[in-house]
Amino acid sequence: MNLKKIVEQIKIKKSFLCIGLDTDIQNIPPHLKNIDSAIFEFNKQIIDATNKFAIAYKLNIAFYECMGYKGWVMLEKTVEYLKANYPDIFLIADAKRGDIGNTSKKYAQTFFETLNFDAITVSPYMGEDSVTPFLSYKDKFIILLALTSNKGSNDFQLIKDENGVRLFEHILKKSQNWGNKDNTMYVVGATKPEMFKEVRKIIPDHFLLVPGIGAQGGDLGETVKNGINKNCGLIVNSSRAIIYADNTNKFAEKAAFEAKKIQEEMEYYLEKYCNFM
Amino acid sequence: MNLKKIVEQIKIKKSFLCIGLDTDIQNIPPHLKNIDSAIFEFNKQIIDATNKFAIAYKLNIAFYECMGYKGWVMLEKTVEYLKANYPDIFLIADAKRGDIGNTSKKYAQTFFETLNFDAITVSPYMGEDSVTPFLSYKDKFIILLALTSNKGSNDFQLIKDENGVRLFEHILKKSQNWGNKDNTMYVVGATKPEMFKEVRKIIPDHFLLVPGIGAQGGDLGETVKNGINKNCGLIVNSSRAIIYADNTNKFAEKAAFEAKKIQEEMEYYLEKYCNFM
Numbered sequence: 001m002n003l004k005k006i007v008e009q010i011k012i013k014k015s016f017l018c019i020g021l022d023t024d025i026q027n028i029p030p031h032l033k034n035i036d037s038a039i040f041e042f043n044k045q046i047i048d049a050t051n052k053f054a055i056a057y058k059l060n061i062a063f064y065e066c067m068g069y070k071g072w073v074m075l076e077k078t079v080e081y082l083k084a085n086y087p088d089i090f091l092i093a094d095a096k097r098g099d100i101g102n103t104s105k106k107y108a109q110t111f112f113e114t115l116n117f118d119a120i121t122v123s124p125y126m127g128e129d130s131v132t133p134f135l136s137y138k139d140k141f142i143i144l145l146a147l148t149s150n151k152g153s154n155d156f157q158l159i160k161d162e163n164g165v166r167l168f169e170h171i172l173k174k175s176q177n178w179g180n181k182d183n184t185m186y187v188v189g190a191t192k193p194e195m196f197k198e199v200r201k202i203i204p205d206h207f208l209l210v211p212g213i214g215a216q217g218g219d220l221g222e223t224v225k226n227g228i229n230k231n232c233g234l235i236v237n238s239s240r241a242i243i244y245a246d247n248t249n250k251f252a253e254k255a256a257f258e259a260k261k262i263q264e265e266m267e268y269y270l271e272k273y274c275n276f277m
Numbered sequence: 278m279n280l281k282k283i284v285e286q287i288k289i290k291k292s293f294l295c296i297g298l299d300t301d302i303q304n305i306p307p308h309l310k311n312i313d314s315a316i317f318e319f320n321k322q323i324i325d326a327t328n329k330f331a332i333a334y335k336l337n338i339a340f341y342e343c344m345g346y347k348g349w350v351m352l353e354k355t356v357e358y359l360k361a362n363y364p365d366i367f368l369i370a371d372a373k374r375g376d377i378g379n380t381s382k383k384y385a386q387t388f389f390e391t392l393n394f395d396a397i398t399v400s401p402y403m404g405e406d407s408v409t410p411f412l413s414y415k416d417k418f419i420i421l422l423a424l425t426s427n428k429g430s431n432d433f434q435l436i437k438d439e440n441g442v443r444l445f446e447h448i449l450k451k452s453q454n455w456g457n458k459d460n461t462m463y464v465v466g467a468t469k470p471e472m473f474k475e476v477r478k479i480i481p482d483h484f485l486l487v488p489g490i491g492a493q494g495g496d497l498g499e500t501v502k503n504g505i506n507k508n509c510g511l512i513v514n515s516s517r518a519i520i521y522a523d524n525t526n527k528f529a530e531k532a533a534f535e536a537k538k539i540q541e542e543m544e545y546y547l548e549k550y551c552n553f554m
Contacts, residue, residue, distance in 0.1 A: 022380070062376060062383035068353060068391045072346035098400065099339060099373050100427040100493075103299070106339035114345045123375065125402045125422055127429025145402055150377040152404020155451060159438050167433065167444065174432060216377075 001090055001118040002139050003182050003231075006207070009055040009088055010232050011276060014267040018056035018092065018209070019259060020239025021046065021078065022063050027244050029251050039064070039074040042251075044081055046243055049252035053263035056090040056235050057082060058209075059117075079115050090235070091118045092209070096145065098123035098130045105133040112137045119143050121187060121209070124171045128178055135179045142184055146171055146199065149189025149212030172202040181206045188227070190218025190236065196227035207233050214241030220262070224269045232274055238262060278367055278395045279416050280459050280508075283484070286332045286365055287509050288553060291544040295333035295369065295486070296536060297516025298323070298355065299340050304521050306528045316341070316351040319528075321358055323520055326529035330540035333367040333512050334359060335486075336394075356392050367512070368395045369486070373422065375400035375407045382410040389414045396420050398464060398486070401448045405455055412456045419461055423448055423476065426466025426489030449479040458483045465504070467495025467513065473503035484510050491518030497539070501546045509551055515539060 010016050021043050025033065028042045035041060047057065059078060064071035082089055097107040097120065111120045112134075119141035122131055134142045146168045147157055157168045165173075175184060181203075188199050190212035199208070208227060212218035213236060220236060227234055242262075246254035270276075287293050298320050302310065305319045312318060324334065336355060341348035359366055374384040374397065388397045389411075396418035399408055411419045424434055424445045434445045442450075452461060458480075465476050467489035476485070485504060489495035490513060497513065504511050519539075523531030547553075 024383075060376075060380055060383075062374075062380045062387065066383045066387040066391055068387075069346045069349035072349045076345060094376075096376050096400070096403075097339075097373065099337075099371075100425070100488075103337055103339045106301075106337075106343045110339065110343040110345075114343055123373070123400045123402050125400050125433060126373075126425050126427060127432030127434070129427050129429040131429070148377070148403050150403055150406050152406040152408070155404030156402060156444065156447060157404070159436075159444065159447060161436050162439055164439075167436065170433060170436060211377075 003207070005088070006055065006090055007231050009090070010270070013053065013055055013263070014270060015053055015055055015263040016232050016234050016236055016266055017054045017259060017262050018058050018235045018237040019046070019050055019054045019242055020058045020060060020094070020237050021243065022060040022239045023243065024063055025067070029247050029249065031249055037074065037077065039071070040077045040081070043078045045252040046255050047082060047086065049256040050242065050259040051086050051089065053256065053259040054089070056092055058092040058094045058237055060239070061093060061095040076115060079117065083116050092143065093117040093120040096121050096123050098126050100126065101129040101133055104130050108134045108137065112140050119185065121145065124175065131175065132178050135183050140183065142179065143209045144171065144175055144184060144186050146186040147188045147192060147195055149191045149216050149218060153189065169198070169202060172199065176203070185209055187211065190220070190223045191216055193219055193222035193226055196223060200227065200229070204229060205233070207235060210234055210236045214238040220265060221269070224273065228269065228273045230274065232270065280484070282365070283332065283367055284508050286367070287547070290330065290332055290540070291547060292330055292332055292540040293509050293511050293513055293543055294331045294536060294539050295335050295512045295514040296323070296327055296331045296519055297335045297337060297371070297514050298520065299337040299516045300520065301340055302344070306524050306526065308526055314351065314354065316348070317354045317358070320355045322529040323532050324359060324363065326533040327519065327536040328363050328366065330533070330536040331366070333369055335369040335371045335514055337516070338370060338372040353392060356394065360393050369420065370394040370397040373398050373400050375403050377403065378406040378410055381407050385411045385414065389417050396462070398422065401452065408452065409455050412460050417460065419456065420486045421448065421452055421461060421463050423463040424465045424469060424472055426468045426493050426495060430466065446475070446479060449476065453480070462486055464488065467497070467500045468493055470496055470499035470503055473500060477504065477506070481506060482510070484512060487511055487513045491515040497542060498546070501550065505546065505550045507551065509547065513543070
């Protein structure tokens with residue numbers, strides 16, 4: 001999927017919502033737990049109910065891997081279902097991979113070929129040759145970790161060099177030599193809304209994937225005010241607050257209700273800040 | 278597995294070799310390619326032939342994931358085979374994981390429970406709460422990326438702060454508040470042998486996992502001279518130079534020959550530098 005298509009979908013759906021499928025067998029409704037393919041069945045019902053309100057889904061790979069090969073079967077089924085039924089959805093593997101070149105090449109093959117994801121989150125710690133193998137695919141994106149939403153993001157990401165440039169700023173700057181806005185996005189957490197202004201000074205045009213609203217406590221309004229650009233430039237994720245909104249046989253309906261609430265708030269912001277609506 | 282057991286095995290085998298099972302269907306001998314479970318069969322024969330010379334095996338998860346769920350079946354079979362037949366082997370998942378707390382917890386569950394690995398490589402970029410979930414398991418280790426063996430390690434890992442402290446040094450220092458030498462090791466690449474002295478100033482006692490000899494060009498002698506400590510303190514990995522030493526039906530025998538050569542060199546260094554031999 002390319003950038004033009006993503007922006008088009010934002011206009012059509014009046015939404016820049018990404019729904020995180022962090023699907024955990026412990027947390028799905030009891031009536032689904034004992035059926036075969038419980039995780040896939042849960043995902044399918046969530047997707048069918050919520051896709052009108054979202055432009056992207058993000059699958060958190062840890063939640064599938066922890067079930068071993070059976071989890072990978074659920075992952076593959078979910079990706080196939082999304083691609084077959086909702087081809088306009090932007091599909092993100094939240095995998096935070098990154099390794100030496102020959103290994104990153106295998107991870108790229110995993111998520112862009114074996115599984116047909118449109119994007120993968122990538123950890124920048126190992127530098128250029130750990131990131132560029134993901135960039136050799138047409139119409140695929142990396143989403144590089146810049147400023148994450150968790151408390152530990154303060155440990156290293158904000159360290160300043162001799163010139164006062166912080167580590168996440170180094171990453172934003174240097175990675176622009178590796179890719180461009182047509183194949184690179186960045187993770188910037190909603191838990192630091194004031195930092196979006198700093199980020200936008202360096203990368204005014206790139207899309208940002210924004211985790212941290214909902215269960216993690218980030219504020220959507222503040223994030224948008226500081227982070228939006230002329231193409232919207234934001235994909236804001238919510239996982240637990242949507243998919244676990246209810247635990248009965250009405251879980252999908254309730255998830256849709258929560259997704260719609262966020263979509264309506266997003267529509268308001270798009271009208272307020274983006275002249276393309 | 279605990280530290281005492283690892284040191285014991287180093288003494289018994291006179292080796293601190295780790296063999297990397299970066300097993301790629303493209304590179305295994307033609308006579309194995311078309312059988313069921315080709316990857317597992319290759320691993321099994323390599324393990325049976327080389328385990329006398331190695332104290333650890335490292336499975337590079339990317340090489341399994343790229344085959345989808347079938348690759349995870351090969352991964353699970355290999356781990357089960359190693360644990361059942363060679364319980365003294367230290368078993369490393371080279372996975373470079375790291376995410377927000379609730380997700381790292383799932384990755385820890387994946388590699389320490391679903392799969393019975395003894396250790397996992399972890400990326401430090403997201404800080405404390407992305408690392409500590411891996412530390413709640415008894416007799417399991419994290420191996421935190423400090424100074425990696427690839428060219429891109431120069432991009433961010435060597436950035437100096439206002440006081441001249443480099444990023445990898447921050448990681449070595451800060452992570453000592455999270456764990457200790459009984460549950461934490463560090464990745465330091467053999468391609469920067471002069472840096473081991475710097476590393477040892479901060480962590481004299483911890484074990485280091487050292488990639489980068491063999492195909493990546495690092496020098497074992499220089500690495501040992503600068504990095505060894507009283508418990509050896511080094512686990513040196515070689516992958517491609519051992520497992521792909523030959524491409525005929527003698528591949529396992531040839532792999533054993535290459536592993537033995539490295540073990541003998543290691544025996545020499547242990548006698549030279551470690552008084553426990």
